[in-house]
Amino acid sequence: MLAGLLEGLSLVFQPLALALIVFGVVVGIVMGSIPGMTATMTVAVLVSFTFGMNPTEGMMLLLGIYGGALYAGSIPAILIRTPGTPSAAATIFDGFPLSEQGQAGKAIGIATIASFVGGAVSVVLVTLLSPQIANVALNIGSPEYFAIAFFGLTIIASISGDSITKGMLSGLLGMLIATVGLDPTLGQPRFTFGFPELSAGIEFIAVMIGLFGLAEGLNRYREGIGSIDIQQDLSGITPSLADLKNIRNVTIGSSVVGSIVGSIPGAGGDIASFVTYNEAKRWAKNATPEFGNGNIKGVAAAESGNNSSTAGALVPTLTLGIPGDSVTAILIGALLVHGIQPGPGLFDNEPGLVFSIFIGFFLVYVVILVLGLLGAHVWVRVINFPAKYLWPSIFVLCVVGAFALRGNLLDMWVMVAAGVLGFILRMDGYPLAPIVLGMILGPIAEENLRRSLEISNGSWDIIYTSPIAMVILLLAVVSLVAPIALQYRENN
Amino acid sequence: MGLHVPHTDKLGSILWLLLAVGIFVVSTDLPTGTGETGAAFYPRVIAVLIAVFACLQLGRSFYDEGHQVRDVSRQQTRRVVAVVALVTIYVLSLPWFGFVTGTVLFLIVGMLYSGARSPIRIGVAALGLTLVLYYVFAVLLRIPLPESPFIPVEAALPGLIHAGLVSGVVG
Numbered sequence: 001m002l003a004g005l006l007e008g009l010s011l012v013f014q015p016l017a018l019a020l021i022v023f024g025v026v027v028g029i030v031m032g033s034i035p036g037m038t039a040t041m042t043v044a045v046l047v048s049f050t051f052g053m054n055p056t057e058g059m060m061l062l063l064g065i066y067g068g069a070l071y072a073g074s075i076p077a078i079l080i081r082t083p084g085t086p087s088a089a090a091t092i093f094d095g096f097p098l099s100e101q102g103q104a105g106k107a108i109g110i111a112t113i114a115s116f117v118g119g120a121v122s123v124v125l126v127t128l129l130s131p132q133i134a135n136v137a138l139n140i141g142s143p144e145y146f147a148i149a150f151f152g153l154t155i156i157a158s159i160s161g162d163s164i165t166k167g168m169l170s171g172l173l174g175m176l177i178a179t180v181g182l183d184p185t186l187g188q189p190r191f192t193f194g195f196p197e198l199s200a201g202i203e204f205i206a207v208m209i210g211l212f213g214l215a216e217g218l219n220r221y222r223e224g225i226g227s228i229d230i231q232q233d234l235s236g237i238t239p240s241l242a243d244l245k246n247i248r249n250v251t252i253g254s255s256v257v258g259s260i261v262g263s264i265p266g267a268g269g270d271i272a273s274f275v276t277y278n279e280a281k282r283w284a285k286n287a288t289p290e291f292g293n294g295n296i297k298g299v300a301a302a303e304s305g306n307n308s309s310t311a312g313a314l315v316p317t318l319t320l321g322i323p324g325d326s327v328t329a330i331l332i333g334a335l336l337v338h339g340i341q342p343g344p345g346l347f348d349n350e351p352g353l354v355f356s357i358f359i360g361f362f363l364v365y366v367v368i369l370v371l372g373l374l375g376a377h378v379w380v381r382v383i384n385f386p387a388k389y390l391w392p393s394i395f396v397l398c399v400v401g402a403f404a405l406r407g408n409l410l411d412m413w414v415m416v417a418a419g420v421l422g423f424i425l426r427m428d429g430y431p432l433a434p435i436v437l438g439m440i441l442g443p444i445a446e447e448n449l450r451r452s453l454e455i456s457n458g459s460w461d462i463i464y465t466s467p468i469a470m471v472i473l474l475l476a477v478v479s480l481v482a483p484i485a486l487q488y489r490e491n492n
Numbered sequence: 493m494g495l496h497v498p499h500t501d502k503l504g505s506i507l508w509l510l511l512a513v514g515i516f517v518v519s520t521d522l523p524t525g526t527g528e529t530g531a532a533f534y535p536r537v538i539a540v541l542i543a544v545f546a547c548l549q550l551g552r553s554f555y556d557e558g559h560q561v562r563d564v565s566r567q568q569t570r571r572v573v574a575v576v577a578l579v580t581i582y583v584l585s586l587p588w589f590g591f592v593t594g595t596v597l598f599l600i601v602g603m604l605y606s607g608a609r610s611p612i613r614i615g616v617a618a619l620g621l622t623l624v625l626y627y628v629f630a631v632l633l634r635i636p637l638p639e640s641p642f643i644p645v646e647a648a649l650p651g652l653i654h655a656g657l658v659s660g661v662v663g
Contacts, residue, residue, distance in 0.1 A: 052633025165549040169508055172542050176515065176535065183522075183531035190522060190531050214579065221571045222564070225606060389617050392602030395579055396595055400625055403586075404635045412583045420576060427562060428500050446534045453529045 001131055004347075008355025011056045012363065020057055021360060024064020025367045029375075031065070032072030033382040034390065035082040039069035039269075040326040040433075044212040045394060047205055047334050048401030055338045055353055060360045062334060066327050067119060067364040070269055070310055071372060074111040074303055076383050079104055087269030087306040090277040094291060094298030101294055105376070109237040110296045111303045112372035113244065114251050118304030119365030121255035122262070122311035127358040130347070134319040137344035142448040142455065143463045147472035149445035152265040152322045154476040156437050158483050166430045168480075174438020175445070177202050184443060185450050197410045204439045205333045206402040206411040207418040211432045212326070213398040214419025217391050219426065225387040237376050239296075247300035250280045258305035262312025265437070268325035269306035276305025311361055318342055318354060321444060326433045329440050337405070495564040501553035502560070508546035515539035578602055590640030591630075592649065595622040623649075 011017065031042040043065050050058030073085030078095035091111060098107035140148075153175070157167030180191045181201030192198040239247075254276035261272040280301030281291040291298045313324025321343030323329035332342050340350060347354055372379075402415035422432050456462035463469050497503070516539055519532040553560060582598040589597065599618035608614050626649060629635045639646040 048635075049628065049633070052629075052635050163549075165545045165552065168545045169542065169549070172538055172545065176511075176538050176542070179535045179538070185529065186531060188522065188531040190535070191518060218572050218575055221575045222568045224571075386608070388606035388608040389603055389613070392599050392606060393617070393621050395575075395582075395602065396599060396621065396625065399579070399583060399586075400591075400595075400629065400637065403638065404629060407636055409583070409587065412586075416576075416579060416583060419579075423572070427564075428504055442538075449537075450529045450534065458529065 004351030004355045005359075007352030008357075008359045011352050011356040012060070012359045017057055017060045017356075017360070018363070020053075020060040021064045021363050022367055022371075024061040024066075025068035025364055025371060026064075028065040028068020028070075029072040029368075029371065029379055030382050032069030032084045033075045033379045034385055035076045035080070035084055035383070037069070038085045038212070038216070039066055039073070039087070040330070041212045041216050042069045043327050043330050044205075044208045045397045045401060047209075047330055048397075048404040050334050051337055051404055055335060055340055055350075056356045056360075058334055058338065059331070059353070059357050062331055063357065063361050064364050064367070066331075067307070067310060067361065067368055070307055071112070071115040071119075071303075071368050072379060073306075074115070074299075075108060075376075075379050078107045078111065078299070079380060080383065085269070087273055087309075088302070089270060090273040090302035090305070091299055093277065093302070094293070094295050095302075097292070097294035098296070098299070103236070103294070105235045105237040106239065106243070106296070107299055108376050109239045109373065110243065110247060110299045112237075112369060112376075113239055114247065114254075114300040114303035115307040115372070116365050116369040117251045118255040118258055118307035119310060119368070120362060121252065121304075122259040122308035123358055123362045123365070125256070125259050126263075126311045126315055127355070130315055130319050130354075130358075133315060134344045134347040137319050138348075140468065141466070142451040143466045143469040144472065146445055146448035146452060146463065147466075147469040147476070148320060148322060149441045149448065151472045151476040151479070152316070153434070153438060153441050153445070155265055155267075155479045157431075157434050158479045163429060164480060164483060166428075167434050170425065170430045170432065171434035171438040171441075174435035174440075175442030176438075177207065177435075178204075178439045178442035179446070184447050185454075197408065200406075202414055203402075203405050203411050204436070205330065205337070205405055206414040207439060208330055208333060208436050209398050209401050210415040210418025210420075211422035211435060213394060213401075214415065215422030215426060215432065217394055217398075218419065218423040220387070220391060222423075225391060237373055243296060247297055250284070250297045251300045251304045253283075254280060254301045254304040255308040258308030259312040261305075262309025262324060263315040265316050265322055265324055267309070268313065268327075269309045272309035272312070273302040273306035277302045307365070311358075314357065314361070318346055318357070319344060321346075321440075323437055323440050326436060329433075329436045332440055495562070495566075495569050497562040497564075498560070499553070500560050500562050501549055501556075505546045505550035505553060508542055508549070512539040512543040512546065515542075574605065578605065586638040588640060588642065590643055590646050591637035592622055592626060592645040593640060593643050594638070595625070 031037045043062055046065060050061055070085060070087055073083050073088030074091045075084060077083040077088040077091040078099050081092055081096045083089045083092060095107045153171045157171045158164050180198055182199055183190050189199055257276050257279060258272040261267050261275050277298060280297055284297060287295055289295050313328045316322045316324045317328040317332060323332055335342055398415055399412055402411045405411045426432060452462045515535050519535050522532040582594060585594045596618050600614055603614045630637050
C-alpha cells in the first residue's frame with residue numbers, strides 16, 4: 001500500500017496533473033452553478049477532453065469536474081431555490097431560508113466547508129478500506145461475480161426511479177445494447193446486421209453523452225430555456241468559529257453516513273444528502289432555528305452528505321468494476337478507453353493510478369475549499385449565464401465528444417439516437433442511469449455467467465451451490481421486492 | 493393542437509414485448525452450435541427478463557391508470573423537433589463542410605434559434621468556441637476532427653493559429 005501511495009503522490013504532484021485538478025474544479029463549479037447542468041452531464045460532455053491524456057491526467061480532470069460540479073450545485077440551491085444538480089436538492093431546505101434572511105454568504109460558506117469536510121473524510125475512509133475490499137474481491141469466482149453484477153443492476157433499478165419495473169427495463173435495455181458487437185466468448189458477430197462498424201460494439205461513452213447531454217438539452221428546449229437574472233450581494237462568506245463548532249459533529253457524522261450510502265451502487269449524492277439531512281434533523285432535538293427555517297446544520301448535513309458520497313461511489317467502481325453512480329460509470333468508460341479495466345486486479349496492476357485517484361480527489365476538495373470561499377462572488381454571477389449561448393455550445397461538445405472517441409461518424413449517430421431515445425424514455429418516467437449502468441454491468445454479468453456455465457458443463461447448480469452467490473442473489477431479490485412491499489404497506 | 497398520447501404504460505409495455513420478440517427472432521440467425529452458452533444465449537436471457545418486466549408493467553397499468561397520459565403542446569413539439577433537426581443537419585454536414593465551417597454555421601443558427609440577437613456576441617461566441625475546441629482537440633490533444641474536402645479551413649488552421657499566437661506573444 002505504501003509503495004502505491006508513494007507512486008500515486010509522484011503521479012499527482014506533477015505541474016500538469018495539478019493544473020488539471022484546478023481547471024477541472026473551475027469548470028465543474030461553473031457548470032454546476034448553472035441550474036440544470038448536472039455533474040453527470042458535465043462529466044459526460046467533457047470526457048472526450050481526456051482521450052488524448054494519460055490515465056492519471058484524465059482522471060484528475062474528471063474528478064475535478066465531478067467534485068466541483070457537485071459542490072457548486074449548492075450555490076443556485078441557496079440563492080434561487082433551484083438546485084444546480086439533483087444532489088443539492090436537500091440543501092434548499094435550509095439554504096434558501098438563510099438566503100431570504102439576507103445570510104446567503106453565510107450559507108454558501110457553510111456549504112463550502114461542509115463539502116470540503118465531506119469529500120476529505122470520505123476520501124480518507126475510501127483510501128483505507130478499498131485495498132482490503134479489493135483483496136477479498138480477488139478471491140471470488142465467476143458465479144459470485146455474476147451475482148454481484150446482477151445485484152448491482154437490481155439495486156440501481158430499485159432506487160433510481162419511481163417505478164422498479166421501469167428501472168429494470170432501462171437497465172435491461174442497457175445490457176441489450178452492450179450485446180451488440182463481437183460475442184465476448186466466441187468472437188461471433190452479434191446484432192451487427194452486416195455493418196462492419198458495429199463489430200467493435202456500440203461505444204458506451206457515445207450513449208452516455210447522448211443520454212445525459214443531448215437528452216437533457218432536448219428536455220430544456222421542451223420546457224423553454226428561458227433565462228435567470230439575479231443580483232445577490234454576498235457578505236460574511238467565511239464562517240465564524242462559533243458556526244464551525246456548531247456544525248462540527250453533524251458534518252463529520254454526515255460525512256461518514258454519506259460515504260457509506262455513496263458506496264452502494266446506484267445510491268448517488270441525491271439519496272445521500274436526503275438521508276444525512278433527515279438523520280441530522282432527527283438527531284437535533286429542539287434545534288433553533290428549526291430545520292427548514294434556515295438552520296446551518298441542515299445545510300452542513302446535506303452538503304457533507306452529498307459530497308462524501310462521491311468518494312464512496314469510487315469503492316465499488318475501483319474494487320469491483322461496478323459503478324457506484326452515473327459519473328463513476330463514465331470514469332469506468334474513460335479508463336476503458338485507455339485500456340484499463342477497473343476491478344479487483346486494478347490494485348495489483350495499477351497501484352499508482354488507484355492511489356493517484358484517491359490523492360487527486362483529496363486535492364480536488366482542497367481546491368474546492370479555496371476557490372469556494374475566495375470565488376463565491378464570481379460563481380454567483382455564473383448563474384446568470386445566458387442559456388441561449390450555452391445550449392448550442394453543449395450540443396457541439398456532445399457531437400465532438402462522440403466523434404473524438406474513435407474518429408468515426410457512427411459514434412455521432414449513436415449519440416444522437418441515444419439522445420432522442422433518452423428524451424422519450426425520460427418523458428415517460430424511465431430513469432436513464434440504469435441504461436448506462438446496464439451497459440457496464442451487462443458484459444460483466446454475461447462473461448461470468450457464461451464462464452460459470454462452461455465450468456459446470458451447462459449446469460446452473462454452480463450458482464445455486466455457491467453460498468456467497470446465493471446470498472448476493474437473495475439480496476438482489478430483496479432489493480426488488482422490498483420497495484414494492486413497503487409501498488404496499490404504505491398504501492394499506 | 494399538440495401531441496396527446498394516452499395509456500403510455502400499456503403502449504410502452506407492448507413495445508417492450510415486441511422488442512423481446514424481436515430479439516428472439518433476430519438471434520435465430522446467430523450461430524448456436526456451441527450449446528446453450530452460444531452467442532444467442534445471453535441476449536435471449538435479457539429478452540426473457542424484458543418480457544417478464546414488460547408483463548408486470550402491463551398488468552400494473554390496468555389497475556393504476558394515473559400518470560398514463562402524455563400531453564405535449566405543439567410549441568413544445570416544434571422546439572424539440574427543431575433542435576433534433578438542427579443537430580442532425582450539423583452531423584450530416586460535418587463530412588462535407590468540415591469541423592470549423594460546420595460548427596460555426598451550427599452555432600450561429602443554434603444561437604439565433606435559441607433567442608440570441610446580438611450579431612457581435614453570436615459571432616464571437618461561435619468563432620471563439622469553434623477555434624478553442626479545434627485547438628484543444630486537433631492541436632493540443634492530437635485528436636483529428638472532420639475535415640472538408642471542399643473548404644480546406646482545417647488544413648490552414650494550425651499555421652494560422654501558430655502565426656496568431658506568435659504575433660500575439662511578440663506583439
